[in-house]
Amino acid sequence: MERSFEQYFRQNRLPHLWCPGCGNGIATKAIVQAIESKGLERDKTVIVSGIGCSSRASGYMDFDTLHTAHGRAIPFATGIKLANPELNVIVITGDGDCTAIGGNHFIHGCRRNVDLTVVLFNNNIYGMTGGQASPMTPTGKKATTAPYGAVDPVFDACRLAEAAGATYVARSTAYHVQHLTSMIADGLDNKGFSFIEAMVQCPTAYGRKNKMSDPVQLMMWMRDNAVMKAAWDKLPEDKKQGDRFPIGLLYQEAGVDYATAYDHVIDLAGGAAK
Template identity: 65%
Template sequence: MRDYETFFRTNRLPHIWCPGCGHGIAMKAIAKAIAKLDLDQDKTVIVSGIGCSSRASGYMDFDTLHTAHGRALPFATGIKLANPELNVIVITGDGDCMAIGGNHFIHAARRNIDLTVILFNNNIYGMTGGQASPLTPVEKKATTAPYGTFDRPFNPCEVAKTAGATYIARGTAFHAAPLVDLIAQGIQNKGFSFIETLVQCPTSYGRRNKMGSAAAMLKDMSETVIPLAAYNRLSTEERNEKLPSGVLHTDVFPEYAAEYAKIIKQAGGDKA
């Protein structure tokens, strides 16, 4: 196994994330997953959108693409189709993926194109100072929800499942070691893989909602997020307070780029 540290552009560090932010843990988990699978560094592309999470692409030593807000998935789709031998990993945030990029998300999942999407879910628009996202839980406060949110958040894993993703998992910044495996399995799945990663944002989310320090937020996470098997044993009422983690769903469906290669063959373009 390669040392994951070789996957960072050390001259671009330190990163811009706030003290206590969970993004660094999630980014490290991705690097470790890549190391674990021994992916070719020159054949792996990291694509991101806009937001705190999406700055990760700049720190990672691959071909990296920091796209426009919400648009990581269309760019990533173009890269994968243009050169299917590339491993394409997408880093996105809750606003980037589930609000402005929501349409791209469901359609990339529907196509089952071989992308691995890691959603850094910090429940807030962090970079712009704490506005509510579609993943901000009800009654939590944000600068654009000063009296508390009242609109329902998405469950992104359920959205991914309904849209057709063939690998869906949830991990957290607290459970850092299992997260590496969840991401690695996602990369290995030949199809659209989605890993929701819960991360703490003490600065723009925790502080406004009196959730305490980063450590306190991680402790909460450790209590709220439990393995799927344990979650399944709970009563419906008890489940309201918890979130399942681990591999939540897998499915088998033809992968888009491979299917298109068949179209090319059918049209005679494989000899062109």
């Protein structure tokens, strides 16, 4: 069996610290396979992450990697991309990292259409700190800080990205591995802000609190509730209720990325790119 993706990992940093059954490894592998499929030059590819379970992925990946502070991956990544536009910059973030503490950066990264590929590992919970509710914990689901069920309405990060100006928005799950990989790969192709929500199972923190501590059970939930975008669009409104959610390319539009737009500023100011 071809395991060419292994060359993209720092073998001496493995095994990883994720729990048995965690979906983060699947999503991380999907990223490197997307990188491989697009033939990105490894020396010119930078992986930037925030803080949390998802964000430990950067340490295992054999590229220039940056493990930033909680919520701040997108500003750091923006700086890298603008300072050296020839670099491919991929951001790995989590639901808490991206939509809570880093929410403002997420919105404005989308708005600027910085040429980044942001992959959000959505495990519906704060895993690293032991299972607190995040903005993407479904309402009513339990967490250590939501012992009676989450009160808050949930964020749809994809709709948020679309509204804020991202030019490529997609969703997939750890169950749909090849689909997830292709969603990320297509995001790498987009010269602009690409956002991919990768739903991942967290049996330890989220599953256990919500009577789904078996990772297989969580993945079956993904299989049963994910609906391909084309099919989703044909569903009557009453069938879009409950746990069901669309996966696939959710939104795409043409747009000028920030570094290209700034090149125009440099031209106007009479400076040559140096």
